[in-house]
Amino acid sequence: MSTQEFLLPDLGEGLTESEVVEWRVTPGDTVTLNQVIAEVETAKALVEIPSPYAGVVAVLHAEEGQIVEVGEPLVTFELETATGSPAAHDGPAPATEEPAASHELSAPSGTPTSSASSEPADEEESRPNLVGYGARAARRGRATRRPRKPVAVPGPAPSDGVAPRATATRRATPGVRAMAKRLGVDLTQVTGTGTDGRISRDDVETAAHGAPGAGPRRVEAAEHREPVRGVRKHTAAAMVASAAIPQATVHLTCDVTALTELLARLREHPRTAGTRLTVLALVARAVCALLPDHPALVTRWEESDEGPQLVRPAHVHLGIAVATDRGLVVPHVPHADELSLVGLARELGELVAVARAGRTRPERLTGGTLTLTNVGVFGVDAGTPLLNPGESAILGIGRLARRPWEHAGEIALRETLTLSLTFDHRVVDGEQGARFLADLGAVLTDPALVLLLGGSDRADGLGAVHGSAATGDSPGPEGRVA
Numbered sequence: 001m002s003t004q005e006f007l008l009p010d011l012g013e014g015l016t017e018s019e020v021v022e023w024r025v026t027p028g029d030t031v032t033l034n035q036v037i038a039e040v041e042t043a044k045a046l047v048e049i050p051s052p053y054a055g056v057v058a059v060l061h062a063e064e065g066q067i068v069e070v071g072e073p074l075v076t077f078e079l080e081t082a083t084g085s086p087a088a089h090d091g092p093a094p095a096t097e098e099p100a101a102s103h104e105l106s107a108p109s110g111t112p113t114s115s116a117s118s119e120p121a122d123e124e125e126s127r128p129n130l131v132g133y134g135a136r137a138a139r140r141g142r143a144t145r146r147p148r149k150p151v152a153v154p155g156p157a158p159s160d161g162v163a164p165r166a167t168a169t170r171r172a173t174p175g176v177r178a179m180a181k182r183l184g185v186d187l188t189q190v191t192g193t194g195t196d197g198r199i200s201r202d203d204v205e206t207a208a209h210g211a212p213g214a215g216p217r218r219v220e221a222a223e224h225r226e227p228v229r230g231v232r233k234h235t236a237a238a239m240v241a242s243a244a245i246p247q248a249t250v251h252l253t254c255d256v257t258a259l260t261e262l263l264a265r266l267r268e269h270p271r272t273a274g275t276r277l278t279v280l281a282l283v284a285r286a287v288c289a290l291l292p293d294h295p296a297l298v299t300r301w302e303e304s305d306e307g308p309q310l311v312r313p314a315h316v317h318l319g320i321a322v323a324t325d326r327g328l329v330v331p332h333v334p335h336a337d338e339l340s341l342v343g344l345a346r347e348l349g350e351l352v353a354v355a356r357a358g359r360t361r362p363e364r365l366t367g368g369t370l371t372l373t374n375v376g377v378f379g380v381d382a383g384t385p386l387l388n389p390g391e392s393a394i395l396g397i398g399r400l401a402r403r404p405w406e407h408a409g410e411i412a413l414r415e416t417l418t419l420s421l422t423f424d425h426r427v428v429d430g431e432q433g434a435r436f437l438a439d440l441g442a443v444l445t446d447p448a449l450v451l452l453l454g455g456s457d458r459a460d461g462l463g464a465v466h467g468s469a470a471t472g473d474s475p476g477p478e479g480r481v482a
Contacts, residue, residue, distance in 0.1 A: 006052055006075045008040075008068050011362075015042045017069045019229060020062045029057045037075060040068075041230050041326070045365070046358035055079040067229065172199040183208040184222070231327030241389040249384045249422040250434050254441040255405055257415045262447050272342055279417070280320075280374050281345035283397055286443045287372070288316055288337045288344070289453045294436040296428045297393040298369040310427060319368030319388060320348060322355040330388050331360045332368035366390070372397060382418040392427045395440075396420035417444065
């Protein structure tokens with residue numbers, strides 16, 4: 001019987017640490033190759049980690065909620081022999097089946113060897129490298145690890161191979177752990193009265209307020225503090241970077257009554273069966289249709305050794321800001337400009353669902369060209385969105401609201417929508433940003449104008465379409481600047 005440490009692998013996108021969200025195994029469990037052993041949270045998504053070995057779980061080196069850096073031990077396994085493990089075979093290990101939206105680690109290849117081996121080369125080869133998450137750096141000689149600070153653990157080590165706090169928290173449900181944290185109760189000092197020593201809410205209440213009959217113990221209210229990590233930490237860093245960009249915002253309120261009527265008709269069309277069409281999908285499709293005539297909106301500022309450069313991508317990778325329980329994320333729809341309205345609506349629906357489940361793949365969280373943020377779903381008319389670093393424009397979409405509006409020379413109740421466009425003023429001039437927003441407002445006011453977009457107005461193909469989609473420089477009588 002030999003032991004083998006599994007180190008937290010590089011999960012990609014330059015991430016250096018992860019938080020253990022949930023263990024799927026306990027010490028003493030027998031696991032198979034590719035069996036999911038833990039779920040960890042990076043700064044961008046939740047990731048399920050499969051076992052790189054077949055054997056017995058000996059030690060879990062972290063408890064739920066603990067931050068583990070890349071390269072630090074995560075699990076120690078007990079293997080039958082160095083060559084007898086099912087993981088030891090030629091060629092890559094078979095991959096487990098998973099949903100397309102799930103982001104899991106691929107199985108390692110190679111032969112695990114005992115950590116007690118005296119040969120440096122054998123020790124290096126024994127470390128698994130999970131495919132798709134960064135190649136193992138080439139080293140010569142025995143690998144070194146930075147020294148750790150000793151941790152004093154009172155009393156004898158528990159027999160199950162994990163720290164006392166990890167044992168205590170595993171005996172309490174997440175709700176009980178949250179209650180204990182709120183009341184300031186240390187679960188390692190609580191004796192559980194439930195089945196198999198489970199800690200109940202009554203146990204926590206007793207520990208917080210004293211023994212029965214002794215009267216409640218006063219618990220002084222204290223400030224709530226928690227470390228900034230995960231998506232919140234990533235978002236904060238992105239907003240700090242965004243604040244360094246010179247930005248400007250323009251607003252436009254327009255009459256979208258015709259658009260809402262069109263949406264109602266499209267929802268009844270056979271081609272849209274099973275597809276959730278929304279105002280966001282229609283706005284996204286209109287934006288993609290307009291961008292060929294407004295290339296500055298998808299041109300990014302990029303620093304290089306030769307100096308600043310303006311880089312224009314070949315396609316539109318449309319980002320969507322999604323509010324999740326873990327914080328704000330901005331996944332994108334690749335090649336959104338090539339999709340029909342139905343295709344784009346389906347992609348948006350799947351993108352949002354996957355993001356809220358915390359399963360967005362890291363490659364979908366970088367490389368966007370322009371972002372939409374729908375603040376209208378929160379009942380907000382307008383705002384000033386901040387740029388997603390690496391992009392030159394972000395469009396805020398307010399709520400649909402019935403307002404008194406001038407229509408056909410009279411005042412009538414009409415469906416209105418406020419748009420807010422923030423742009424990088426190094427790349428986009430105020431005139432360019434204003435013209436794009438005016439054109440978008442005109443199309444949303446009269447969706448039939450989308451037929452005029454794209455291509456050339458000259459038969460010889462030498463001309464180009466410029467100016468407003470409404471054939472003028474203003475959004476027309478139904479759209480006006482807020």
